[in-house]
Amino acid sequence: MITVFTDGGSRGNPGPAAYGVYIAEGETQLASFGKYIGTNTNNVAEYMAVVEAYNWLLSHRESLGNSSGISFFMDSQLICNQLNGLYKVKHPNMQSLYFSVRKKEQELGLKVTYTHVPREQNKKADAMVNRALDNLSFVSLQ
Numbered sequence: 733m734i735t736v737f738t739d740g741g742s743r744g745n746p747g748p749a750a751y752g753v754y755i756a757e758g759e760t761q762l763a764s765f766g767k768y769i770g771t772n773t774n775n776v777a778e779y780m781a782v783v784e785a786y787n788w789l790l791s792h793r794e795s796l797g798n799s800s801g802i803s804f805f806m807d808s809q810l811i812c813n814q815l816n817g818l819y820k821v822k823h824p825n826m827q828s829l830y831f832s833v834r835k836k837e838q839e840l841g842l843k844v845t846y847t848h849v850p851r852e853q854n855k856k857a858d859a860m861v862n863r864a865l866d867n868l869s870f871v872s873l874q
Contacts, residue, residue: 733757733758733799733800733801733802733803734755734756734757734762734789734796734799734801734802734803735755735756735757735802735803735805736753736754736755736785736789736802736803736804736805737753737754737755737804737805737806737849737854737856737857738751738752738753738778738781738782738785738804738805738806738857739751739752739753739778739781739806739807739808739854739857739858739860739861740752740774740775740776740777740778740779740780740781740808740861741774741777741858741861741862741865742771742772742773742774742777743865745773745774746771746772746773747771747772748768748770748771748865748868749768749769749770749771749772749773749774749776749777749865750766750767750768750769750777750860750861750862750864750865751766751767751769751777751778751780751781751784751860751861751864752765752766752781752856752857752858752859752860752861752862752863752864753765753766753781753784753785753788753857753860754856754857754860755785755788755789757796757799762792763788763792763872764856764860764872764873765784765788765860765870765871765872765873766857766860766861766863766864766870766871766872767780767784767864767869767870767871768864768865768867768868768869768870774808775808775810775811775823775826776825776826776829777861778806778808778810778811779811779826779829779830779833780829781806781857781861782804782806782811782815782833783829783832783833783836785804786833786836786837786839786840787836789802789840790836790839790840793840796842799842800842800843801842801843801844801845802840802842802843802844802845803844803845803847804844804845804846804847805847805848805849805853805854806846806847806848806849806854806857807848807849807850807851807853807854807858808848809848812846812847812848813848814826814830815830815833815846816846860873
């Protein structure tokens, strides 16, 4: 099972924003990265984290082996509930990101789950957000 921790943040809302992603298989880290995305809202940054995690998964699909699925963990209850179909996505910008996630889910072709976790359980992705915001750039610890 592949686990993906995603986080997004903005300093101000909107304000300087970044996303962070941590991907592992079991105890083995596969990727850890974040990127500054300019002035944006926290919700855009949260969705961008999921989109970019999918981009990484799709570009490394052959190395994922026979994974039984992907488990996403995020501390954004809103985004998690939207991706689980519990909340509607009303904002046009959010809708385009939402549909991008759905398209990438289909491309990947694996079972995917989305789980909300407390912020304390999302420290690795959160650290990537803060590094990207502090450096105003892309950061990677692969």
